[in-house]
Amino acid sequence: MTRSSRIAVGPAGVPDWLADAVQAGGAHVVALDEADALLWGAPNDPDGLREVLDAAGDRLQWVQLPWAGIEPYVAALDADRLWTCGKGVYAEPVAEMVLTLALACMRSIDHYARSTTWLQYGHRGVNLRRAKVCVLGGGGITEVLLRLLGPFDCDTTVVRHRPHPMVGANRVVGSSPAEVDEAIEGSDLVVLALALTPETTGILDGRRMALLHGRSVVVNVARGPHVVTDDLVAALRAGTIMSAGLDVLDPEPLPDGHPLWSLTNCIITPHVGNTPEMARPLLAERITTNVARWIAGEELIGPVDPALGY
Amino acid sequence: MTRSSRIAVGPAGVPDWLADAVQAGGAHVVALDEADALLWGAPNDPDGLREVLDAAGDRLQWVQLPWAGIEPYVAALDADRLWTCGKGVYAEPVAEMVLTLALACMRSIDHYARSTTWLQYGHRGVNLRRAKVCVLGGGGITEVLLRLLGPFDCDTTVVRHRPHPMVGANRVVGSSPAEVDEAIEGSDLVVLALALTPETTGILDGRRMALLHGRSVVVNVARGPHVVTDDLVAALRAGTIMSAGLDVLDPEPLPDGHPLWSLTNCIITPHVGNTPEMARPLLAERITTNVARWIAGEELIGPVDPALGY
Numbered sequence: 001m002t003r004s005s006r007i008a009v010g011p012a013g014v015p016d017w018l019a020d021a022v023q024a025g026g027a028h029v030v031a032l033d034e035a036d037a038l039l040w041g042a043p044n045d046p047d048g049l050r051e052v053l054d055a056a057g058d059r060l061q062w063v064q065l066p067w068a069g070i071e072p073y074v075a076a077l078d079a080d081r082l083w084t085c086g087k088g089v090y091a092e093p094v095a096e097m098v099l100t101l102a103l104a105c106m107r108s109i110d111h112y113a114r115s116t117t118w119l120q121y122g123h124r125g126v127n128l129r130r131a132k133v134c135v136l137g138g139g140g141i142t143e144v145l146l147r148l149l150g151p152f153d154c155d156t157t158v159v160r161h162r163p164h165p166m167v168g169a170n171r172v173v174g175s176s177p178a179e180v181d182e183a184i185e186g187s188d189l190v191v192l193a194l195a196l197t198p199e200t201t202g203i204l205d206g207r208r209m210a211l212l213h214g215r216s217v218v219v220n221v222a223r224g225p226h227v228v229t230d231d232l233v234a235a236l237r238a239g240t241i242m243s244a245g246l247d248v249l250d251p252e253p254l255p256d257g258h259p260l261w262s263l264t265n266c267i268i269t270p271h272v273g274n275t276p277e278m279a280r281p282l283l284a285e286r287i288t289t290n291v292a293r294w295i296a297g298e299e300l301i302g303p304v305d306p307a308l309g310y
Numbered sequence: 311m312t313r314s315s316r317i318a319v320g321p322a323g324v325p326d327w328l329a330d331a332v333q334a335g336g337a338h339v340v341a342l343d344e345a346d347a348l349l350w351g352a353p354n355d356p357d358g359l360r361e362v363l364d365a366a367g368d369r370l371q372w373v374q375l376p377w378a379g380i381e382p383y384v385a386a387l388d389a390d391r392l393w394t395c396g397k398g399v400y401a402e403p404v405a406e407m408v409l410t411l412a413l414a415c416m417r418s419i420d421h422y423a424r425s426t427t428w429l430q431y432g433h434r435g436v437n438l439r440r441a442k443v444c445v446l447g448g449g450g451i452t453e454v455l456l457r458l459l460g461p462f463d464c465d466t467t468v469v470r471h472r473p474h475p476m477v478g479a480n481r482v483v484g485s486s487p488a489e490v491d492e493a494i495e496g497s498d499l500v501v502l503a504l505a506l507t508p509e510t511t512g513i514l515d516g517r518r519m520a521l522l523h524g525r526s527v528v529v530n531v532a533r534g535p536h537v538v539t540d541d542l543v544a545a546l547r548a549g550t551i552m553s554a555g556l557d558v559l560d561p562e563p564l565p566d567g568h569p570l571w572s573l574t575n576c577i578i579t580p581h582v583g584n585t586p587e588m589a590r591p592l593l594a595e596r597i598t599t600n601v602a603r604w605i606a607g608e609e610l611i612g613p614v615d616p617a618l619g620y
Contacts, residue, residue, distance in 0.1 A: 093437055096462075100417045103410035112579045113414075113423035116571040118563035125585045127403055127592075151457045152406075253428035261426040269422045277437045282437075 005295045008035030008060075011048050015041070018066065021284040025291025037062040037294060046076035054077070062300070064290055066283050070304060071181060077306035084290055087302045087310075089276045089282045091140035094193075094221050097273035098141070099148050102189050102247025103128060105217040110243055126188070126215050126242075128152045134159065134187040136203060137182070137194025137222065138166060142278045145191065157183045160194075175199075185211040189219065196223040206231030209241055216241040221273045224250030233259045236266055247273045314346040315605045318370075321358050324351030328376065330592040335601025347372040347604060349597060356386035361387070372610070374600055376593050380490030380614060387616035394600055396613045397620075399592045401450035401582045402502075404531050407583035408451070409458050411555025412499050413438060415527040420553055420577045436498070436525050436552075438462045444469065444497040446490070446513060447504025447532065448476060455501065467493045470504075485509075495521040499529065506533040516541030519551060519554055526551040531583045543569045557583045 007027040009019045018041040019029050028264040032038075032052060038060045040049050053060060058080050065073060065085040077083055104110065108124040131154050135142050138160030146168030149156060156169050159180055163172045173179045180203065184190055190212065194200055204218065212218075218241060220227050229250050235241045243265040253270065260266050290300050304310060317337040319329045328351040329339050342348075342362060346430060348370050350359050363370060368390050368543040375383060375395040387393055414420065418434040441464050445452050448470030456478030466479050469490055473482045483489045490513065494500055499521065504510055514528065522528075528551060530537050539560050545551045553575035562581065570576055600610050614620060 010546075018359070092439055093435075096413065096438055097417060099409075100413035100419065103406065104414050104419050104423075107407060107410045107579070107582075108576060109410065109414050109419060110423055113420055113577050115578075117566050118578075118580045120580060125403075125582055125588055127406060127588050129402055129406065130591070147461045151460055255577075256427050267423050268428075269417070269419070269420060270428045270430060272417075272422075272435055278435055280435050281440070 002297050003061075003295055003301065004036040006030045006035050007037045007039060007118075007294075008032045008147060009039045009041060011042050011045060012049065012050060017280060017284055018287065022059075022291050025288040026295050027291045030116065032056065035060060037064070039064045041066055043067060044072040049073065050076050050111060053080075062294060064287060065304070066287060070310065074309040075306065077309065079306050082109050082300060083304035083306060084300045084302045085304050086283050086286050087304075088140045089302075090279060090287050092282055093142045093275075093278040094141045094273040095144035095148055097247055097269070098145050098191055098193065098219055098221050101219045101221075101247065101267060101269070102191070102217055104267055105243040105245045106131075106189075108243075110245075110246050111264050123136075128189070130154060131188035132186060133157070133189045133191065134183045135169075135191045135193055136183075136200075136226075137192065138163075138172060139193065139195070141193040141231035142166070142191075145193065145263070155191075157187075159183045169186070181208065181211060184208050187212060189217050189235070192220040192222045192226045194222050194226065196225060201225045202228050204228065204232075206234065208237040212241045213241055214242060218244040219246075220244070221247045224248045224252045229260070231261070236260075239265075245269075247271055296310055312379060312607050313371075313605055316340045316345050317347045317349060317601065317604075318342045318345030319349045319351060320362060320529035321350070321352050321355060327594055328597065329461040329588060334594075335443060335598040336605050337601045342366070347374070348374065349374045351376055353377060354382040355382050360385065360386050363390075371493055372604060374597060374610075375614075380620065384619040387614065387619065389616050392610060393614035393616060394610045395614050396593050396596050397614075398450045399596050400589060401454045402592055403585075403588040404451045404583040405454035405458055407557055407579070408455050408501055408503065408529055408531050411529045411531075411557065411577060411579070412501070412527055414540070414577055415529070415553040415555045415575075416441075416499075418553075420555075421574050424437060424574055437465065438499070440464060441498035443467070443499045443501065444493045444499075444519060445479075445501045445503055446493075446510075446536075447502065448473075449503065449505070451503040451531065452476070452501075455503065464499075467497075469493045487498045491518065491521060494518050497522060497526060499527050502528075502532045502536045504532050504536065506535060511535045512538050516539065516544065519545040522551045524552060528554040529556075530554070531557045533549075534558045534562045537540050543573070546570075546573050549575075553577070555579075557581055 005027045011068045062082040070085045106126050133154045133156045135158045147256045158169045158172045161175050163174045163185040245267045315337045372392040378396040380395045416436045443466045445468045448468045450602045468479045468482045473484045555577045557579045
């Protein structure tokens with residue numbers, strides 16, 4: 001059963017690529033009073049949205065919010081129509097960032113990028129191929145990361161709260177302290193891609209870093225406080241692990257003069273696993289896909305539960 | 311039809327991992343005068359090898375040379391037995407290096423790795439996902455690279471002397487100047503992974519760099535003279551391309567004080583796409599595989615044609 005292809009884009013002044021994405025999905029972009037669905041492109045204008053919805057009554061059957069996080073709109077949600085957002089879209093660029101930092105550390109780009117002379121360190125550099133990889137967290141980023149790691153034939157262990165099989169993971173284990181220890185032990189690469197909770201704060205501390213080895217690499221794209229920074233500085237200085245790639249820090253932003261800045265076996269990126277420029281084509285793709293699905297009467301991606309608020 | 315599992319490892323004094331690799335393939339490592347096959351592990355001792363072969367007559371039916379390049383042994387080859395070497399093994403680490411440099415450039419690791427302060431450049435960073443990729447050269451490195459690029463859903467064009475379809479390539483085109491121009495034009499990523507010949511020297515010059523755009527990345531893992539260095543310096547300075555990752559340079563080694571060292575949109579690695587440490591597990595794997603195939607009577611990997619010398 002196909003549906004109406006009359007979709008409005010609001011509020012006035014949102015960038016053109018939003019309307020372009022709607023049209024690419026096969027819709028006609030129409031005025032608010034002719035539309036049966038709405039793309040609302042303002043990052044933070046819940047009052048404006050409520051006005052539009054109240055004026056339209058139940059005519060607007062679907063609202064797409066482009067961004068992944070919809071905190072500003074929680075109070076504006078209602079049960080009178082379908083709601084979708086850009087949830088999950090950021091997993092792609094962030095998973096790419098994991099692979100970027102992991103490979104950069106394994107190939108000593110940390111070291112070489114800072115050099116202004118031709119170094120002859122033939123002993124530097126390890127392969128990702130067939131490496132033992134431990135990923136803490138089993139959400140959307142990990143799903144994409146496992147896909148990207150596929151051709152490297154790694155031995156992958158995923159730690160998650162509710163363990164169940166994941167495509168591309170050799171094993172998925174629970175998150176008890178003993179299970180985390182066992183998953184981390186001897187890993188060539190440890191990736192932090194989990195939510196920050198009281199239980200996961202400091203999950204990678206000095207005791208667990210001691211379970212790694214001198215060629216191990218740590219990559220954090222989750223939240224800074226997952227890693228005990230002082231313990232990491234000590235491990236990197238002592239060489240008990242090889243290097244670290246950190247897109248999130250504790251404290252963040254990392255202050256000037258912090259010891260991590262001066263360690264050549266550490267790459268720090270300023271929380272740019274996903275940037276607006278990277279996100280735009282992915283958000284556009286999501287909008288286009290959902291518009292096409294809407295018109296075709298298919299299930300939409302990224303549904304929001306108005307009762308839960310996400 | 312299975313064959314003898316008596317294999318000698320010579321000459322005396324080669325590292326233990328060679329014999330370990332032979333045993334891992336299911337062979338018994340025996341003395342030279344009891345062996346039916348030989349792993350010759352010296353990088354450069356053709357005279358020693360000839361002595362052993364002449365003493366054994368036609369008893370040694372197969373010789374495995376571990377390394378990929380066998381130039382020192384060309385004169386020692388004969389048609390009296392099977393010869394194999396490690397050819398193709400290095401494609402894996404070098405293709406990883408391509409992906410490392412490409413991702414590092416696309417995510418501005420060149421820039422961030424050198425910083426000692428928290429930068430807020432939200433506009434930096436592009437995705438490899440769905441990028442338009444042009445690979446110059448269609449050999450073993452490209453084969454592996456296409457496999458690694460698979461999950462990124464790129465649009466890939468391979469340029470090679472004799473175009474025929476390759477797994478993972480959207481298209482393979484010939485190497486006429488016009489075809490090279492067309493393949494390069496508008497690419498997000500250009501990878502140089504081809505042999506150096508008079509025709510390919512300077513294949514990426516200023517005129518072709520002008521076919522790229524301000525977010526384009528160039529990665530060279532082939533030979534320095536494929537790229538006209540002065541033209542590259544000019545393009546990086548002007549920002550007509552975004553950045554470059556270079557594991558090979560012209561001149562090489564790049565001298566201290568060369569302008570490339572001071573450009574923050576360039577990552578230089580000192581010809582370490584493959585290092586001895588990276589190669590060892592791959593060579594060991596090749597030896598183990600071939601030993602197992604030998605015993606099982608199967609075809610061996612990396613055969614050498616004694617008449618051609620490679």
